[in-house]
Amino acid sequence: MIKLHDLYFKPFISEQEIDQAVQQMVDVISKDLGDEMPVFIGILNGSFMFVSDFVKKYPKPCEVTFIKLASYEGVKSTDDIQRLIGLTQDLTGRTVVILEDIIDSGKTLEEVHRIFKNENVKELIIATLFYKPEAYDKDFKLHYVGMEIPDKFIVGYGLDYDGLGRDLPDVYQLKTTQHMTNLVLFGPPGAGKGTQANFLKEKYDLVHISTGDVFRYNIKNETALGTLAKSYMDKGHLVPDQVTIDMLEAEVNRNAGANGFIFDGFPRNEVQAEALDRILEAKDSEVSAMVALEVEDETLVNRLLERGKTSGRKDDSDEAIIRNRIKVYYNETAILKDYYSAQKKYHGVDGIGSIEEITVRLNKVIDSL
Ligand code: IMP
Ligand code: MG
DSSP states (O other): OEEETTEEEEEEEOHHHHHHHHHHHHHHHHHHHTTOOOEEEEEETTTHHHHHHHHHHOOSOOEEEEEEEEEOTTOOTTSOOEEEEOOOSOOTTOEEEEEEEEESSSHHHHHHHHHHTTSOOSEEEEEEEEEOTTTOOOOOOOOEEEEEOOSSOEEBTTBOBTTBSTTOSSEEEEOOSOOOOOEEEEOOTTSSHHHHHHHHHHHHTOEEEEHHHHHHHHHHTTOHHHHHHHHHHTTTOOOOHHHHHHHHHHHHHHTTTOSOEEEESOOOSHHHHHHHHHHHHTTTOOOOEEEEEEOOHHHHHHHHHHHHHHHOOGGGTOHHHHHHHHHHHHHHHHHHHHHHHHTTOEEEEEOOSOHHHHHHHHHHHHHTO
16 A cells, blocks of 8 residues: 555556556557557656557567647646647658557547647557546547556556656555554453553544454353354363454444554454455555564463453463463464564564553554554
8 A cells, every 4th residue: 555645545556467468569569560660659747657668578660759748838727728749750651659658538639639630640549558448438449458447546657646656666546445544453362452452542543343352242142153252262262263254344344434443352363364454455445553562471471360350251360271372372373473574564562561651652653654
């Protein structure tokens, strides 16, 4: 995900896919033109990357030039009145191939046709890398199209949003839903996730989803899911992935307008992490960061035994069960540290100290995202 000015864009077409599309266009066009020496004309600024890659791949001699759209001098560009400039070469009798980065409404193309009407070219061929069929409302023939794409704003590979994004080798698509801050709050049992989640949820206006709380609620009310979950939790084991994933997904969907979520106790393994990516992807979003509270084992055991005296949680009163929970946690979740580190989303936070001290540390990380 990237941010340009005020908007967020998500990866849409990779550099490799673009390269393949350009290569295909080169293959077809060079075959169709045979021994004809074409003049390729790029429409600036957007087409500079496409034209560059295209002519580098073009297997036969050719000429290359550029023209540009410019607003009429002295005219306020409220009603995009524009003209093409830069056509200085005599193109009489030549085969001209217009190389466009993108054809959207077709207004630019209309302008191209208007200007070439008087140029006496042998043939005017239109080739565009990207084409938005839903937006196009002209009748001009498009001879070659690299890729048809939906009518959504894209950036990268020459295309910009208000000056930014032209330099990106991949193409990104505008995110249509609101940006969310999604935190995975991580840490072994007793690390203080629940306590800190309450502060974070207030400060950043996020929805706190604690897997443990949701399961305990279900158990207390003896729902089918709760009864099933109880049998695992009493032994200090984790609840099966699919049960947890379905429950989490329902919880996310119930909070459609949320600014974001704090996931506490989820994901617990790579299968769940991948499921979470899919759940958030469907909402045009992603995990913003994994924030991990780091506390050593002995402190955890003492904290949990202390909590067990008052909470009445069976899994907090037996030291062997506690130690097993911590062991299970590290066995199954160490890999998540790698999973999120690989995406540069892992942030370790020292979980020893007063509640306020730890909150300050967490805020610092989140404010830096
Ligand atoms: P048309 O004249 O409406 O066909 O649009 C063509 C021009 O609009 C392109 O040359 C781009 O400059 C711009 N444009 C259209 N769609 C996009 C987009 O999705 N991203 C960035 N620029 C676009
Ligand atoms: Mg253009």
